Every structure is written in C-alpha cells, then in structure tokens.
Amino acid sequence: MQSTVKSTKDSEFTNINDLPTGTPQGQQQTQMGAGASSVSQSSQAQHRFNPRDDINNPHTPDTDGLEETHFGFQKVKKAEKQARVADVFSSVAKKYDIMNDLMSFGIHRLWKRYAISLSGVRAGQQVLDIAGGTGDLAKVFSREVGRSGHVVLSDINEAMLDVGRERLINAGCNNVDFVLANAETLTPFADESFDLVTISFGLRNVTDKDAALRAMYRVLKPGGRLLVLEFSKPVFEPLSKAYDIYSFTALPLMGKLVANDSESYQYLAESIRMHPDQKTLKQMMENAGFIQCDYHNLTGGIVAVHRGFKK
Known part of the structure; x- marks a missing residue:
C-alpha cells in the first residue's frame, strides 16, 4: 500500500514505511524529537x-x-x-466524550451516523478524518474499509489525539494511523491520497477555513468526497431562541460541573454562533473547487452535513 504520509527529512510525523515489519499500523505513536514533550514551568x-x-x-x-x-x-x-x-x-480532552453525550442528550451519535451514511465509504478505501479527536468516525471507518483499507485519524491537538489513539487501539482498530496535522495545510499528506475526507465539529475552530477547504481538496483523489459535519444555523426562529438560552446557560454550567471548565464551553457556544451558515459554507466549498455541493439540515438546522466532490 502506498503511504499517504509524506516522507520528509526530520519529519515529526509517523512515516508508515518506517514501521517495523509486523507492527500493526494502529500501534505506533507519532515520532517526537528529544525533549519535544517537555514544557518549562x-x-x-x-x-x-x-x-x-x-x-x-x-x-x-x-x-x-x-x-x-x-x-x-x-x-x-x-x-x-x-x-x-x-x-x-x-x-x-478527558471529558470530551462524556460532555458530548450530556450536551446533545446523545443525539450527536445520530448526527454522526447520518454523516457516515452519506460517506459512501467502501472496503479498500483510504480515509482521512481531520480534527478526529476521540475517534467516533474513525472507529466506524476502520471497520468499513476493512483490512485492505486504511484510515488516518488526525488532529492538531495532542491531548485529543492521545484519547482517540487509546480508544481505537483498545477497540482493535489496527488499520488506523494517528497523525498530528494542521487542517489549514495538511502538510504531512501527499496530493490525491484519500478517497474520503471528513471533519466533524472541527471546522469552526480553524483560523482560516478557506485555506483548510483548499487543503482538503488537494489531498482528495479525483472523484473523492468531502463531508463536513458541523453546528450550523437553526432554520426555525423559536428553536433558535431556545437554543441560544440553552447554549449560553446550560453548556457553561455543565462544563463547570463535569469538566471543571466553564470558560472552554462558553467559547464552544460562542464559536458555533460565529461559524458560517449553511449557504455560506456551501459557497466556500465551491470556491475551494468542490462540485455537486449540498447540505442536509439535522435537528432543525442546529447541525448540518455538507458534502462536496473533487472533479
């Protein structure tokens, strides 16, 4: 299988070709230089x-x-x-999955299941899950692509990636690699490497979303598919008002009680409001080169799945 990760001098990323023979791909860690993990007081x-x-x-x-x-x-x-x-x-990171269940009353699992149903993923394919965090989607994709396929779970945050790595290894997902990567550049990955690229509840945190969409287009194979699952704009005004009240009162409170961090969940609520709406994101995908773009509103538009294809 051809590596989807570029082999570059002094690369800090896992190079699949450098793995010892017989080492399951899901077992290795990203390479770290001496002292890379040390942080001064x-x-x-x-x-x-x-x-x-x-x-x-x-x-x-x-x-x-x-x-x-x-x-x-x-x-x-x-x-x-x-x-x-x-x-x-x-x-x-440590409370991310618990908080997802609490904040969405478990509905995030249905949102992700619907996104996966639109993925068209098949056995033998190459999948990149960007900002994949704790690995909800990557776990399913690992099963769907089978032993002849390959999944890369990438995230810019090492704490999140560590949680996802432990979870997927414990689940026996030995066709998955774990790579620290910036969504705006995706520099570890070669052009036209993946059949499917997904990003779930991560795009709104990216500094330059247009650059990230262009990078996703670059690493997709011709005919490949992009799926963006993200919070969006409710389509019904009464729902929108109720959602605002819930987001700015309940979420920070739950964050304080469960994760001992209300500020982070205040940011997450605010970041949702600053994210482009459905039509704007669709236009951004088209500007990045994607064709046949569409979106599907879920739970009244609180969440939307955007889909686009590479020519």
Missing part, C-alpha cells in the same frame, strides 16, 4: 496546551501582522488563535 504557567499543538501554525506576526480574527465572540490576533483553541481542547 514558565510555559505551563502561561499555557495549558502542549507546544506541539501549535504545530505548523501558518499564522505568525510576520505573515499576518496585527490582523485579527474571532475566538468565540472575542477578537484576537490570527497568530494567537491556534494556541487559544489548543488551550480549550487540551482542557476538555
């Missing part, structure tokens, strides 16, 4: 996130200057957003 006091979560950040003071973007309802410098998002998900 002063750094820990300033940030909760692992410095490797700031991996390949394309936004720096040199490239973006003082240009700003949104972090929830706040305005922050583009160069800072990636680290701030890393703080959030490093904090919530």
Whole structure:
C-alpha cells in the first residue's frame, strides 16, 4: 500500500514505511524529537496546551501582522488563535466524550451516523478524518474499509489525539494511523491520497477555513468526497431562541460541573454562533473547487452535513 504520509527529512510525523515489519499500523505513536514533550514551568504557567499543538501554525506576526480574527465572540490576533483553541481542547480532552453525550442528550451519535451514511465509504478505501479527536468516525471507518483499507485519524491537538489513539487501539482498530496535522495545510499528506475526507465539529475552530477547504481538496483523489459535519444555523426562529438560552446557560454550567471548565464551553457556544451558515459554507466549498455541493439540515438546522466532490 502506498503511504499517504509524506516522507520528509526530520519529519515529526509517523512515516508508515518506517514501521517495523509486523507492527500493526494502529500501534505506533507519532515520532517526537528529544525533549519535544517537555514544557518549562514558565510555559505551563502561561499555557495549558502542549507546544506541539501549535504545530505548523501558518499564522505568525510576520505573515499576518496585527490582523485579527474571532475566538468565540472575542477578537484576537490570527497568530494567537491556534494556541487559544489548543488551550480549550487540551482542557476538555478527558471529558470530551462524556460532555458530548450530556450536551446533545446523545443525539450527536445520530448526527454522526447520518454523516457516515452519506460517506459512501467502501472496503479498500483510504480515509482521512481531520480534527478526529476521540475517534467516533474513525472507529466506524476502520471497520468499513476493512483490512485492505486504511484510515488516518488526525488532529492538531495532542491531548485529543492521545484519547482517540487509546480508544481505537483498545477497540482493535489496527488499520488506523494517528497523525498530528494542521487542517489549514495538511502538510504531512501527499496530493490525491484519500478517497474520503471528513471533519466533524472541527471546522469552526480553524483560523482560516478557506485555506483548510483548499487543503482538503488537494489531498482528495479525483472523484473523492468531502463531508463536513458541523453546528450550523437553526432554520426555525423559536428553536433558535431556545437554543441560544440553552447554549449560553446550560453548556457553561455543565462544563463547570463535569469538566471543571466553564470558560472552554462558553467559547464552544460562542464559536458555533460565529461559524458560517449553511449557504455560506456551501459557497466556500465551491470556491475551494468542490462540485455537486449540498447540505442536509439535522435537528432543525442546529447541525448540518455538507458534502462536496473533487472533479
């Protein structure tokens, strides 16, 4: 099987071709340089996130200057957003699955099941799950593509990826690799490597969503499919108002009680409101080159599945 991960000098990412013969692909960890995981006490006091979560950040003071973007309802410098998002998900990683069940009353499982039903995934295919976190989708894709297929679970956040890796290895998913990757660049992956690319509840956290969509287009094979499962805009005004009340009162409270972190869940509620609506995201996908784009509203538009194909 041809590797979907580029072999580059001094690469920090897992190179499938370098694995010892007989090592199941799901058992290896991403390569880490000496001292890469160590964080100085002063750094820990300033940030909760692992410095490797700031991996390949394309936004720096040199490239973006003082240009700003949104972090929830706040305005922050583009160069800072990636680290701030890393703080959030490093904090919530251990309780992420429990909170998903509580926040959505378990309905997130139905949303994901519906997205998978639109994937068209088949045995032998190559799948990339971006911002895959704890591996809900990757676990199903691992079964669907079978021994002749391959799944890459990628995330920019090492804490989230560690949780997903442990979970999928324990489930016996030995056709899955785990790769730290930035959704805006997807630099570890070669052009036209995957039959299917998915991103589930992750796109709204990306600094430059247009760049991420272009990167997804690049790594897809001709005829390949992109699925974006994300919170969206409710289509009924009464539902929208009730949803706002729930999001900005119940979510931070649950975050405080269960994860001891109300601020992170306040950000998550705000980030949903700042995400493009259904029609805008569809247009963004088309601008990135995707064709036959459509979307499917779920639970009255609280969530939508967007789908597009590479020419």
